[in-house]
Amino acid sequence: MSKFYGIGVGPGDPELLTLKAVNCLKALDILVVPQGRKGGQSEAHIIASPHLPSSVAVIARHFPMTANQKEMDDAIDPIAEEIKALVDSGKSVGFVTLGDPMLYSTYIYLLKRLKDQIEIETIGGLSSYSAMASGFNRPLVEGDTPLLIYPCTEDLSDLEQKLMTHESIVLMKVYRNFDIIKSLLMKHNLIKDAVAVSDFSKPNEKIYDNLETVNFEDISYFTTILINKGWQK
């Protein structure tokens, strides 16, 4: 049936897709894959590739990494229109997105534009932090304790207070502000409670055994830190 499918491909390892995502990929007519840079590779496409039959037509579209709303709209509006036209013409169209499609994803921009126009089905994926916790045999959170997922992209003015008042925290996208984050973790003696990984479960995965010796230049864009004060390393 003609529909738009948003498919979460998980953090990197192609075995971390759900069966539902794999079955969906196999039945598509067309798969739209996001490129962070024009003509660049699509990480989500690479992860989905082992499951994609040659019958699926793949089209790459550029999604700028920007906080500028106008620039984002100019890039995404025509992609949304293109997807709508394909679905209206009877095609089954997919879009792959890293991690969990409902957590800080590019896919949400498409969903917003298309949700009242065409039929949409979203297929969940493992977030990086969830897969990372399992990969390290390291609980995210236990008992009655809340878990805070905190994206470190922009304003970090309340991060210190959050680090002091929460037992379990996931810091996502620590890239740009790594030095500030590291100094806060050192100040509050949290290095011992933290694990940090770049590109978890991808071929270029990097694990940082001692965050104190890591610098901004060492880490990559997709870097996540798990903090669980109640769990001993």
Add this chain to the structure above:
Amino acid sequence: MSKFYGIGVGPGDPELLTLKAVNCLKALDILVVPQGRKGGQSEAHIIASPHLPSSVAVIARHFPMTANQKEMDDAIDPIAEEIKALVDSGKSVGFVTLGDPMLYSTYIYLLKRLKDQIEIETIGGLSSYSAMASGFNRPLVEGDTPLLIYPCTEDLSDLEQKLMTHESIVLMKVYRNFDIIKSLLMKHNLIKDAVAVSDFSKPNEKIYDNLETVNFEDISYFTTILINKGWQK
């Protein structure tokens, strides 16, 4: 290789297991499945069943639902010893757990006891809240906003403050305290921003279109509420 595998089976739909989890289940010698009541069904076992070959020996063990540490230890210590003995004798032993194994799970009790004794691999699973968000085409969180995962089992003294100060919140295990939660959501005009589901993606799934008309007696143990103030229903 003889090892202990903790396997997340996701929220209910057997298609929501990862390929890695399915491949792991197929290669086991023995699968330990948790029962909430002695002699009762194991939900995690039911979800894993379509993927389990008949060659895998299944043994059910009782995990009490209790906050009493002594009662928990008395129940789980012998199960951990049994698993250790099986792995030491060369068996590949699995344990299935609902949702994400690293988030408020029974599996964490076993992991704590066994992590320094035998080799352990944990295989991630979709949490109920993450799968639910995708199932409803409803973003959990966007942009620079933090996401709070809040378990509603015991002390709710800071819930009202959390509801007021957070844009995106997941309320888990709302069962016992549903009436308190509902009145707080009504007081702060959050019913319009919330979706609530019991037993998401299981055969007995129940969706509550209007939380105002729902009462404690209507809902089941596994009930989750997603709140995203920035997303219109």
